Amino acid sequence: MKLPDIKEPEFKAPAHHVGVTSRVGTWLGIAFGLCFVTGLISHGVQHDWPWPTRPVNLYRITQGVHVISGVASIPLLLAKLWSVYPKLFERPLVKSVPHALERGSIFVLLGASFFELVTGLFNAAQNYPWSFYFPTAHYAVAWIAIGSMLVHIAVKIPVVRRTLEPRSEERTVLSRRAFLRTTALTTGVAVVATAGVTVPWLRKVSVLAWRSGSTLPVNRTAKAANVVVPANWRxxxxxxxxxxxxxxxxxxxxxxxxxxxxxxxxxxxxxxxxxxxxxxxxxxxxxxxxxxxxxxxxxxxxxxxxxxxxxxxxxxxxxxxxxxxxxxxxxxxxxxxxxxxxxxxxxxxxxxx
Known part of the structure; x- marks a missing residue:
């Protein structure tokens, strides 16, 4: 008996359009790139890389950009994932070598990205529910994330260039623009709600900012460090x-x-x-x-x-x-x-x- 043909699911919602995916992916690539470069700087400064004494606020700026771009990447990554998830239902699973590279890079990129963003958020809150050493793991997985992202971009660059051209036939229509506006707005709200940790004039509106009060925060107390100052200290x-x-x-x-x-x-x-x-x-x-x-x-x-x-x-x-x-x-x-x-x-x- 002949089995009935099973139709592959069709995804025609505006959010799944290739033009939307390209734009959100471009924003995510910028945020990830900033996060990676500034994270590399932070790692280097803590491991004896040459670093200037001026301007006095330089590390404050680079590390602030690192955390803010990481926060911005969270809604962008979720939007990108929502936009591309129909690709998981495509058949055949592998069409060619470039297609296999694309699928593999997406799998690695998603795993590494979620690891970086989730552990980064826990680190910002000084909460470490794991046994590994955060700086070493975070640094190593960052290279995996950026490497897989570059492979993904290399495979997808023709599609991205075509969909971002002003006269492209795949130009985003109003409903698609609404999804993009919502993504941009959500990302902006996430940034403003947390950026007060490093941008002083945003502290009154950064409702989700951690350690942004008027007094200097303390990461490690004397009691936690088991510090006892001897009476004859010199x-x-x-x-x-x-x-x-x-x-x-x-x-x-x-x-x-x-x-x-x-x-x-x-x-x-x-x-x-x-x-x-x-x-x-x-x-x-x-x-x-x-x-x-x-x-x-x-x-x-x-x-x-x-x-x-x-x-x-x-x-x-x-x-x-x-x-x-x-x-x-x-x-x-x-x-x-x-x-x-x-x-x-x-x-x-x-x-x-």
Whole structure:
């Protein structure tokens, strides 16, 4: 008995039009590209890549763009997925080598993209419900995501170019434009609702922004770091040592610098303390903390930063003595550095090169 022919499903909704897919894909490619490049910068800065001390807000901007472009990618990725999912029902599954590459790149791209965006959001919230080390995994999968995206673009570039031409026969009609407008609006709302973490003038309207209050946030408290300041604490600086009273008696410098965290939030603060170059000089400086088991308990301050007049061993924050959570008795503050490298609870400065 002959079985009845099974018709493949037809998808004629405006959202599934190739012109819509091309436009949303272009927006997603821009957002992903920005997120990848700025993430690469952040990774490099934390792993001793050459990085300037000026402008003082450069890392704040690049990391802010990284997080904001990641947030923007979420609704764009969902819209793109909704637009292309009918392709999953196409038969035959593989038509040619380019088609096989396209399908494979889409599968890898979707998996890597969702991994990056979901783990990135959890990282921004400082919530880690997994056993792997986030920075290493996030960095590695970012290369997989960008590689698969480039393969996908290479396969699809003829279609994208054709559909984006002003006189294309596949020009988007009103209903398709409505879907695009909705996607753009949703993306804009997501950005505005969260961008207050890094854009100060948006903080009053960024209802979903994390860590955007008027006081300087704290990622790791003294209690969480198991830091206990001994009564006889002294700062070791090269072959010299200083008590807290001796540091306060030295010439004090006041600067306004931001703390720019890898999670995306940033905030300006006024810092007062002793210039690092007045304590040690002559090369890169290893900065060690009273913290014993933190991943960033010790950092290296490149010579350019150590000699910069804005780099301080801060004793005060906004005119008041540092609290334990902000790094008492003293902490490092330098221009254009990630927050994780602004060591708190400093106990020694040692020239290494």
């Amino acid at each position: 700062l070791k600086a090269g072959d010299r040592s200083f008590s807290l009273a001796e540091l306060r008696a030295m010439p004090q410098t006041t600067v306004e610098l931001p703390i720019a965290c890898v999670e995306g939030w940033s905030q300006n603060a006024t810092w007062t303390g002793v210039r690092v170059r007045d304590l040690v000089s002559g090369g890169d400086v290893r900065v060690e903390s009273l913290e014993r088991d933190g991943l960033y308990r010790a950092t290296t301050l490149p010579e350019a930063f150590a000699q910069d007049p804005l780099t301080l061993l801060a004793l005060e924050l906004d005119g008041e003595e540092l609290s334990p959570d902000h790094g008492f008795p003293c902490r490092l503050i330098a221009p254009n550095r990630p927050g994780v490298l602004q060591t708190k609870w400093v106990t020694s400065l040692e020239v290494t090169a």
